[in-house]
Amino acid sequence: MRTDADVLVVGAGLAGLSAATRLRASGLEVKVLEARERVGGRLLRRALGDGHWVDVGGQWMGPTQTRLAALATELGAESFPTYAQGENAIEWKGRVKRYRGDIPHINPAVLLDTLRVQRKLEALAKRVVVQEPWLTPRARELDSQTFWSWLEANTLTRGARTLLEIAVEAVWAAEPADISLLHMLFYTASAGGFDQLIGTNGGAQQDRFVQGAGGLALELGARLGEDIVLQAPVREISHAADRVEIATGQGTFLARRAILALPPTLAGRITYEPPLPGFRDQLTQRIAQGTVIKCMAVYEEPFWREQGLSGQGLSDRGPVRVTFDNSPPDGRPGVLLGFLEGEQARRLGRVDGAERRAAVLDCFARLYGPGAASPQDYFEQAWAEEPFSRGCYVGFFGPGVWTSYGPALRAPIGALHWAGAETAVRWNGYMDGAIESGHSAAAAVLAELGRDAVGEAAVAGEAA
Incomplete structure (x- = not known):
C-alpha cells in the first residue's frame, strides 16, 4: 500500500x-x-514589544508537572516565577480588602467551612481510580450528581460555596452545576490535590515562560x-x-x-x-469545552506593585473573579490579567467588545484603583470563538459520562x-x-x- x-x-x-x-x-x-x-x-502567545511576550492561551507550569519541565529543559526555554510579592486583593460583599498569603481576611466561619469542605473533597479524591475513574468505589453515586448539588449538601455557609464556585470557574472555565462530582474528584486526584490546582506558589500557577x-x-x-x-x-x-x-x-x-x-x-x-461505534460517538457528544475569555490590560509599569499589591485578586462580584500580574520578568510593561470564565464568559461573550472591555476594566479599577481603568493597550482571546478549539481550558465531564462512557475515552x-x-x-x-x-x-x-x-x-x- x-x-x-x-x-x-x-x-x-x-x-x-x-x-x-x-x-x-x-x-x-x-x-x-x-x-x-x-x-x-490552545497555546498562543502575543508580542508586547521589546522582545516580551504574553500567552493568550495556556501559560503556567507547576512544580510537579515534570513532563512539561523536561520539555522546557530540552528546548532551552527559560521560566520565571509568577509575581506574588506583596498583598493580594479581595472584593467581598462590596468591600475591597488586602491580605498576605493564601487566606483572605473574611468571616472566619466561612474560612473554616471552606477548609472543612476542601478536606472532605481531598479525602474523596484519594479513592479515585485515576486510570479508570468508572471503577472508583461508589462511582455511579458520585457521577450521578453535580459538584453544585454536592456543595449545596455539604457547605454550611454561602461564603464557602462562593469561594469554591470561584475555584471551579478558575480551573474548568465552567460552573459547578456543569460538572460531575466524580469528574471533579478525578481531576483533583490527577493533579495530586486541590491545592495543586488552585495554588500559585507550589501549585499549577507557579511559573511562566520568558518566551511564552x-x-x-x-x-x-x-x-x-x-x-x-x-x-x-x-x-x-x-x-x-x-x-x-x-x-x-x-x-x-x-x-x-x-x-x-x-x-x-x-x-x-x-x-x-x-x-x-455509537459508544465512542455518544461520548464525544457529551464532553463540552469550557468557556473563557482571557483579558489583559497593558500599562507603562505595574503601578499596583508600588502600592504593595501582588496583582493577584479575587472578586465575588465579577464579572472578572480572578486576576494576576502578568507582566514580563523585568516588570515593564505592567500587565494585569483577568479571566471571564463559565457563565460570565457565556454572557459577556455575546455583548459588544467595548461593553465587555468596560466591564473588565471596571473590575480592575475596583481592585487596584482608578489608574487601572486607563491602560495603554487592551486585548482579549475568546476561545469559544476559535473554530478549531471551540472553548478552553479543557473538555469537562457532566453527570453520568465517566460511568456510562469512560472506557471509550482512550480505547483505539x-x-x-x-x-x-x-x-x-x-x-x-x-x-x-x-x-x-x-x-x-x-x-x-x-x-x-x-x-x-x-x-x-x-x-x-x-x-x-
Whole structure:
C-alpha cells in the first residue's frame, strides 16, 4: 500500500507535537495535519514589544508537572516565577480588602467551612481510580450528581460555596452545576490535590515562560519542519485495521495508523468511514469545552506593585473573579490579567467588545484603583470563538459520562488512536497532561507497529 507516512497525527497542539516528535525519534515517518495556519492549538502567545511576550492561551507550569519541565529543559526555554510579592486583593460583599498569603481576611466561619469542605473533597479524591475513574468505589453515586448539588449538601455557609464556585470557574472555565462530582474528584486526584490546582506558589500557577508557553509549541513545530501540513482541516477519515486515509483541505493522506490529538468534541465532528461505534460517538457528544475569555490590560509599569499589591485578586462580584500580574520578568510593561470564565464568559461573550472591555476594566479599577481603568493597550482571546478549539481550558465531564462512557475515552478503534489533554491520566487538562497523552498514544502505535519507543533522554539527544 502506498503511504505518505507511517503515522498521521491530526492536530498540532502540544499533544500532537509531542506524539509526532516521539514517533519520529523512534524511526517512523510522520505527518502532522493541522487545521490552523499555525501550530500550538490552545497555546498562543502575543508580542508586547521589546522582545516580551504574553500567552493568550495556556501559560503556567507547576512544580510537579515534570513532563512539561523536561520539555522546557530540552528546548532551552527559560521560566520565571509568577509575581506574588506583596498583598493580594479581595472584593467581598462590596468591600475591597488586602491580605498576605493564601487566606483572605473574611468571616472566619466561612474560612473554616471552606477548609472543612476542601478536606472532605481531598479525602474523596484519594479513592479515585485515576486510570479508570468508572471503577472508583461508589462511582455511579458520585457521577450521578453535580459538584453544585454536592456543595449545596455539604457547605454550611454561602461564603464557602462562593469561594469554591470561584475555584471551579478558575480551573474548568465552567460552573459547578456543569460538572460531575466524580469528574471533579478525578481531576483533583490527577493533579495530586486541590491545592495543586488552585495554588500559585507550589501549585499549577507557579511559573511562566520568558518566551511564552506558545514558544514551546513553535520550537517543536520548527523541529518537525516539513512534516507539518498547515491549513489542512480534516474533513473525512476512512479507516480499517491497518490503513488510514484522511481527506483534508490540503489533499488526501495515507498511513498505517493515525493519532487524533483533538478535544473529543472536535474529533466527533469529523466524518468517519465506516462510522465510529455509537459508544465512542455518544461520548464525544457529551464532553463540552469550557468557556473563557482571557483579558489583559497593558500599562507603562505595574503601578499596583508600588502600592504593595501582588496583582493577584479575587472578586465575588465579577464579572472578572480572578486576576494576576502578568507582566514580563523585568516588570515593564505592567500587565494585569483577568479571566471571564463559565457563565460570565457565556454572557459577556455575546455583548459588544467595548461593553465587555468596560466591564473588565471596571473590575480592575475596583481592585487596584482608578489608574487601572486607563491602560495603554487592551486585548482579549475568546476561545469559544476559535473554530478549531471551540472553548478552553479543557473538555469537562457532566453527570453520568465517566460511568456510562469512560472506557471509550482512550480505547483505539482499529488504526485510530486518541490523544489530547482530556485523555491524560496525570495533570489532565494541562500542558503536562497533553504531553503525557501524546507520549502514551505514540507508545501504543509503536507497540502495534513493532517498534520500541525512544525515551526522553534519547529524544533530547536527537534534537540536540
